[in-house]
Amino acid sequence: xxxxxxTKNTLELTVIYAIIAVMFVIIFYPLxxxxxxxxxxxxxxxxxxxxxxNWSFVHYEWLFFDPRSNYVQWYKNTLFxxxxxxxxxxxxxxxxxxxxSRYRFVGRKYGLYAFLLLQMFPVLMAMVALFILLNxxxxxDSLWGLILIYVGGSIPMNAFLVKxxxxxxxxxxxxxxxxxxxxxxxxxxxxxLPLAKPILAVVALFNFMAPxxxxxxxxxxxxxxxxxxxxxxLFNFVNDQFANNFTRFAAGAILVAVPIALIFLMLxxxxxxxxxxxxxxx
Amino acid sequence: xxxxxxxxxxxxxxxxxNPTLATLLSVVPGIGQLYxxxxxxxxxxxxxxxxxxxxxxDFLNMGYWGLMTLGEIPRVDDxxxxxxxxxxxxxxxxxxxxxxxxxxxxxxxxxxxxxxGWTIPSMREAFRDxxxxxxPYLLVGPGLxxxxxxxxxxxxxxxxxxxxxxxxxxxxxxxxxxxxxxxNFKALIxxxxxxxxxxxxxxxxxxxxxxxxxxxxxxxMFLAILVNDPRVKFKRLIRTVLILPWAVPAxxxxxxxxxxxxxxxxxxxxEIIIPLFGEGIPWLSxxxxxxxxxxxIQTWLGFPFVFALFTGVLQSISxxxxxxxxxxxxxxxxxxxxxxxPHLMFATAPLLIMQYAGNFNNFxxxxxxxxxxxxxxxxxxxxxxxxxxxxxxxxxxxxxxxMAAAISIILGLMVAGFAFFQFRRTRSFKEEGNY
Numbered sequence: 001x002x003x004x005x006x007t008k009n010t011l012e013l014t015v016i017y018a019i020i021a022v023m024f025v026i027i028f029y030p031l032x033x034x035x036x037x038x039x040x041x042x043x044x045x046x047x048x049x050x051x052x053x054n055w056s057f058v059h060y061e062w063l064f065f066d067p068r069s070n071y072v073q074w075y076k077n078t079l080f081x082x083x084x085x086x087x088x089x090x091x092x093x094x095x096x097x098x099x100x101s102r103y104r105f106v107g108r109k110y111g112l113y114a115f116l117l118l119q120m121f122p123v124l125m126a127m128v129a130l131f132i133l134l135n136x137x138x139x140x141d142s143l144w145g146l147i148l149i150y151v152g153g154s155i156p157m158n159a160f161l162v163k164x165x166x167x168x169x170x171x172x173x174x175x176x177x178x179x180x181x182x183x184x185x186x187x188x189x190x191x192x193l194p195l196a197k198p199i200l201a202v203v204a205l206f207n208f209m210a211p212x213x214x215x216x217x218x219x220x221x222x223x224x225x226x227x228x229x230x231x232x233x234l235f236n237f238v239n240d241q242f243a244n245n246f247t248r249f250a251a252g253a254i255l256v257a258v259p260i261a262l263i264f265l266m267l268x269x270x271x272x273x274x275x276x277x278x279x280x281x282x
Numbered sequence: 283x284x285x286x287x288x289x290x291x292x293x294x295x296x297x298x299x300n301p302t303l304a305t306l307l308s309v310v311p312g313i314g315q316l317y318x319x320x321x322x323x324x325x326x327x328x329x330x331x332x333x334x335x336x337x338x339x340d341f342l343n344m345g346y347w348g349l350m351t352l353g354e355i356p357r358v359d360d361x362x363x364x365x366x367x368x369x370x371x372x373x374x375x376x377x378x379x380x381x382x383x384x385x386x387x388x389x390x391x392x393x394x395x396x397x398x399g400w401t402i403p404s405m406r407e408a409f410r411d412x413x414x415x416x417x418p419y420l421l422v423g424p425g426l427x428x429x430x431x432x433x434x435x436x437x438x439x440x441x442x443x444x445x446x447x448x449x450x451x452x453x454x455x456x457x458x459x460x461x462x463x464x465x466n467f468k469a470l471i472x473x474x475x476x477x478x479x480x481x482x483x484x485x486x487x488x489x490x491x492x493x494x495x496x497x498x499x500x501x502x503m504f505l506a507i508l509v510n511d512p513r514v515k516f517k518r519l520i521r522t523v524l525i526l527p528w529a530v531p532a533x534x535x536x537x538x539x540x541x542x543x544x545x546x547x548x549x550x551x552x553e554i555i556i557p558l559f560g561e562g563i564p565w566l567s568x569x570x571x572x573x574x575x576x577x578x579i580q581t582w583l584g585f586p587f588v589f590a591l592f593t594g595v596l597q598s599i600s601x602x603x604x605x606x607x608x609x610x611x612x613x614x615x616x617x618x619x620x621x622x623x624p625h626l627m628f629a630t631a632p633l634l635i636m637q638y639a640g641n642f643n644n645f646x647x648x649x650x651x652x653x654x655x656x657x658x659x660x661x662x663x664x665x666x667x668x669x670x671x672x673x674x675x676x677x678x679x680x681x682x683x684x685m686a687a688a689i690s691i692i693l694g695l696m697v698a699g700f701a702f703f704q705f706r707r708t709r710s711f712k713e714e715g716n717y
Contacts, residue, residue, distance in 0.1 A: 009513075013513055013514075016508055016511060016513075016514060017514075019505075019508060020505075020508070020509070020514075020520055023505065023523075023524065024523055026582065027523060027524070027526055027527055027582075028523075030535060030538050030539055030542060030582075031526065031530065031535075033538060033541075033542060033549060034534065034535075034538045037538070037541065044547070045541055045544055045547035045548065046546075046547045048547070048549075050549065092424055092425045092428065093425070095421040095422070095424065095425060096421065096422055096425035096426075098421060099417075099418040099419075099421035099422045100422075103417065103418035103421075104418075105415075105418040105419060105422075106384070108418075111422070116701060117698060117701045118429075118433055118434075120639055120697045120698075120700065120701045121433075121437065121694060121697060122643045122645070122670065123432075123433065123436075124643075124645055124670060124674070125437065125440065125670070125673070125690050125693065125694065126433070126436030126437045126439065126440050126690075127436075127674070127677060127678075128439070128440065128443065128677055128683055128686070128687070129366075129435065129436035129437070129438075129439030129440050129443075130432075130436045132362050132366065132439070133366065133431070133435065133436060133439075136363065136366060148428070148432060149432050151428060151432075152428040152429055152431065152432025152433055153432060153433060155425050155428060155429050155433075156429070156433070159425070184413075184414075184417045188421075209531075212531055213531040213532060213533060214533075215533050215646075215650075216645060216646070216649070216674075220678075231531070231533050234533075234534075234537075235533065235537070235650070238537055238540070238541075246537075246538075246541045249537060250538065253531075253534040253537070253538075256531060256534065257530045257531055257534045260529070260530070260531055261526065261529035261530050264528070264529035265522060265525065265526075265529050268525060268528075268529070268590065272590050272591060272594055273594070
């Protein structure tokens with residue numbers, strides 16, 4: 001009897017490890033292929049290998065040194081959009097969320113409903129109008145136009161998340177500060193904001209990463225190649241009907257994916273706790 | 283300020299101060315406040331009112347004219363610009379009306395308080411009071427402004443476009459747009475090609491949302507429970523690897539998958555399918571196989587997030603529960619059904635519902651993988667288009683703006699219905715009354 005229990009135990013563990021091993025293969029297969037593609041010297045899929053024998057860095061070199069390549073410029077654009085969006089939307093979101101969490105004012109309740117509703121509408125639904133709007137105010141094909149849409153679109157969902165977090169901070173804190181004579185701005189900047197740091201970091205990070213991942217808004221807003229963001233520029237490598245260049249795409253993509261994935265893995269614990277606290281407590 | 287005299291006057295007038303008169307006087311904003319002897323507030327309101335009328339009279343006039351007619355002279359009047367001015371006029375009017383009503387209420391409230399013998403606050407107090415009351419609006423203001431112009435205005439624009447005849451063959455500035463009522467919606471139901479396409483796309487959207495999301499949640503739950511087994515070693519490493527697909531930007535992996543699933547040169551046919559079965563699968567040229575591939579890829583992309591969520595919850599379930607269950611002689615399935623599953627669902631339900639909503643509008647994967655294709659005969663959407671990617675195609679490829687907008691409205695109504703369902707479950711709204 002004891003023997004069978006032990007065998008059963010080993011057998012079970014083996015099955016568990018086998019399943020995990022299969023998952024590892026499924027996860028690494030496309031990722032290794034991405035790396036392999038980027039090292040293949042040719043430009044076509046035909047003949048590409050996961051582990052090319054005559055591997056080379058030609059595609060990486062092309063990205064950085066070829067005069068026709070805008071890659072470095074795209075990287076700069078994306079970083080610019082990411083930093084600005086992240087800063088601006090964290091700022092606006094914290095103002096809005098604080099008002100909704102701590103003050104009672106006309107329209108508050110309907111405002112909350114509106115936010116919940118609006119966060120489910122993808123900005124994409126209104127693409128025609130956005131296109132025309134940016135055209136009228138002269139921000140088409142401009143990074144500022146893109147930033148404007150990112151910041152505005154990030155407000156409903158993030159404000160909800162941050163409001164949920166503010167709600168968990170005891171009201172006694174700001175009320176006693178008020179009794180001590182602290183003004184509205186002082187309470188907000190010196191007491192509430194520092195306490196909300198964890199969730200603000202989550203919001204900042206989400207908004208920083210979005211421009212690295214999104215290709216569709218840039219596609220609608222940006223026209224000239226020197227204004228492209230990384231995702232859009234790389235997408236055009238494979239979208240071109242006559243020269244879809246998966247290997248060059250892979251090289252460019254690796255240089256985006258590696259830093260993003262590293263930041264992500266380092267901070268994922270905070271991301272998840274931020275999301276769950278926003279959703280369950282919020 | 284001669285506040286002493288004022289107080290004297292107010293005390294004398296105390297009983298015959300008339301709230302109704304104050305409200306009526308405030309039909310011109312500020313006058314009622316002047317009657318209430320709040321001179322500064324009154325003059326500020328009056329100046330704002332006058333400034334609004336002077337600054338926006340022409341704009342509003344033009345805006346409403348444009349909204350009604352959509353322009354009269356082709357090539358001179360651009361219906362799109364007129365329409366956007368009209369919508370901005372509507373938004374401005376809505377703000378002005380809110381302000382106007384607030385002004386009436388304010389005049390009435392002050393007058394009532396004066397009638398009851400209230401002394402008018404000094405200028406300092408009044409300012410302080412205004413600052414306290416106005417502060418939340420100051421906080422919300424900038425965000426609201428952005429939201430109105432980047433989210434609400436475009437959505438309204440889309441709603442209006444759905445009732446016009448804006449398409450490739452009738453596009454401004456060369457032509458004028460016209461209001462066509464519900465014609466676009468009627469066409470969607472009555473014209474065979476639109477009806478077939480709409481129904482096919484809608485049913486695939488629902489199937490896609492349901493299968494892809496459920497699979498991704500199911501796989502995540504299975505793996506989270508598996509890895510959480512106390513006998514499993516290297517938990518940290520395993521969890522990190524399982525989260526990798528979430529960490530790599532999705533657009534990168536989707537395009538790599540496009541390369542791997544390529545019918546002729548892709549690694550999946552070349553390295554796996556052909557050696558095993560002798561014949562490749564038409565992943566990108568047969569709708570059924572493209573759908574299969576899409577669901578598999580979305581599961582690959584989407585399970586890590588849910589896995590991470592579930593892992594967090596599993597670690598927080600107290601072991602007392604399981605020990606008690608062991609004493610009662612519960613088997614593994616019973617423990618899962620009565621302890622693990624309810625815990626997981628309770629803590630993450632809102633986020634899981636958002637996963638369904640996310641896939642319903644998951645434009646990226648559909649478009650990046652195969653641009654909604656392959657093409658299918660007898661309908662004007664690709665074989666794997668979901669509603670949102672169909673709208674994209676209608677907008678930017680065939681320029682059927684009116685139909686795209688009409689479909690967007692239907693899409694929006696579905697999302698709104700779903701959101702309403704979500705409201706009632708979200709605890710924050712149930713707890714809203716607590717403070």
